[in-house]
């Protein structure tokens with residue numbers, strides 16, 4: 023099928039009496055036919071991205087765009103009286119939690135766009151990330167039954183199913199292939215678990231609660247399940263093409279492990295070679311060392327996975343035995359290098375907490391990478407210091423990126439057209455051409471203001487429909503949208519809003535440009551304090567939005583069920599990107615990059631990729647505040663006393679709203695607990711573990727400075743445009759080229 027035939031068949035579709043869902047399925051199926059009819063040749067050498075999460079979002083518009091038929095489809099549907107936006111009723115496939123899963127989706131998009139053979143392996147969860155509802159200000163979780171709309175973008179490959187064996191059951195892994203369209207068509211293969219009721223549970227939920235032993239076992243099964251299915255298949259494919267010459271496996275295959283979740287694939291790989299094909303252990307390990315690479319995504323200790331040895335022994339006895347063997351082998355090697363006892367303990371695979379997936383990855387992986395410059399430095403100097411001493415050559419940095427196809431072309435057609443008119447359309451295929459915009463900043467400031475105003479209008483209309491909150495057209499938009507976590511410090515923004523609100527009421531803040539603060543965030547269901555912060559923000563929104571003295575100047579909205587599709591709208595319509603994590607704790611961030619590309623200035627700390635964003639777009643075009651990594655480590659050494667910051671009446675008043683009866687927590691005592699966590703410390707953490715009170719004052723000042731600067735519309739628009747013009751570095755096309763050249767050694771020559 024070619025585009026012309028697609029158009030003809032689309033015209034023939036009878037839309038009468040058809041619901042949105044069946045129309046969606048019909049058009050999607052037609053587009054699949056178009057896309058798959060031109061699937062390119064297989065490549066000799068391929069890279070594989072193993073990831074527990076792929077946060078794809080809506081496929082419909084993106085795939086039509088990649089196939090070059092989005093405009094035609096929109097026009098033909100319009101002739102039939104249908105607005106193409108009706109398919110927004112079809113909810114996102116949310117097979118991921120946040121940044122890590124969205125990165126995986128951006129990477130696949132960029133690789134296909136560049137013609138690079140990179141394929142994904144993951145799990146086809148029946149239920150993705152929960153849908154968030156808000157009741158009385160509290161988060162409620164509802165199951166995300168995304169398949170109820172059908173799944174027209176996947177193909178079930180019945181005859182490529184495999185068996186994954188656990189000590190107590192065997193599970194059928196059935197692949198579902200989602201094509202990734204672009205310059206070449208790659209595949210995201212998601213495994214679905216079938217068999218007994220127990221077996222099916224493995225692919226039922228993304229992140230089952232793992233606070234019980236049962237939950238932990240299920241999580242381990244998930245990780246092993248997709249890892250084993252993936253490497254088992256790759257080894258079989260290799261044998262079909264190249265015989266049992268496993269020495270050549272790394273010549274044809276590169277495997278990237280997205281965080282520690284798929285690290286057991288290393289052990290499964292060695293198990294298959296040694297047990298099924300009689301390769302000796304040392305040779306198998308050497309082959310693995312040339313095949314696997316590992317990306318670290320976080321320095322938070324609670325996220326570094328360790329598997330309890332008894333659990334592993336019980337459900338995966340062969341894997342257990344190999345883990346012990348590899349542990350001893352590493353120990354032996356390191357001992358011969360005169361490693362100290364402490365160093366050995368630090369790098370051990372078998373630790374007192376169980377099997378350390380990170381240490382296993384550090385030992386075997388060909389390369390280890392962090393996801394922003396600062397983060398990689400922290401890995402080398404801090405978290406993985408000892409491993410860096412013994413394996414310095416493994417460490418690399420690969421600063422994250424985002425795909426400009428979804429995050430600019432698709433979500434901001436208006437800005438894209440302005441770019442086309444200003445610098446030509448070359449940036450659409452070669453994103454580095456965005457840099458040309460630097461020569462036109464002053465000339466198009468006014469047009470940019472108009473584009474931003476239009477995107478805000480669309481956003482406010484959508485927010486009105488979904489959340490019922492009115493935001494007047496000309497408001498300045500500050501946005502903080504991301505997972506809810508204490509280190510991301512949504513709480514600090516909440517306090518800052520209260521200070522501004524009280525300042526407006528008592529007249530100490532004057533000439534304030536009318537502004538709205540938009541939050542979007544899901545909290546992990548079991549993360550009580552994060553849920554309390556959501557409630558707190560909703561309480562603030564309720565009071566602020568109803569206060570007639572100030573609500574012509576200040577509004578607060580917490581949008582419900584933040585996801586990729588909501589992100590597309592919020593990001594295009596924002597002026598200011600709030601990226602305020604405690605320095606050293608946000609590995610990279612990718613939300614910050616999406617905002618930058620859409621012309622929002624960053625108001626942020628010197629953390630993660632913010633540092634590089636500011637480097638590229640200029641310090642003078644962004645707003646940096648707060649403690650640096652060095653400041654924080656000094657504070658920790660010298661002793662940090664948050665209480666003294668409460669002595670300032672402005673901060674004191676804002677923070678004490680948690681306990682002085684200003685707000686209601688529904689009798690749960692959770693606001694008091696939150697207050698205690700800041701002032702006296704709670705559950706193993708010190709008081710104000712994330713330095714909220716330390717940075718609060720400089721944060722409020724930065725927000726007010728922005729507010730003042732915004733009044734000069736054109737000069738503010740110039741700052742915003744400087745961000746757009748220098749955002750090419752943050753395209754995942756750049757990131758993927760680096761992975762392709764420096765780790766995977768793949769190219770688009772096939």
Ligand SMILES: *Cc1c(COP(=O)(O)O)cnc(C)c1O
Nearest residue numbers: 120121504585586589611612613
């Ligand atoms: C980009 C994105 C994220 C990651 O945001 P950060 O600000 O980098 O944490 C999370 N969720 C969704 C839906 C996204 O699109």
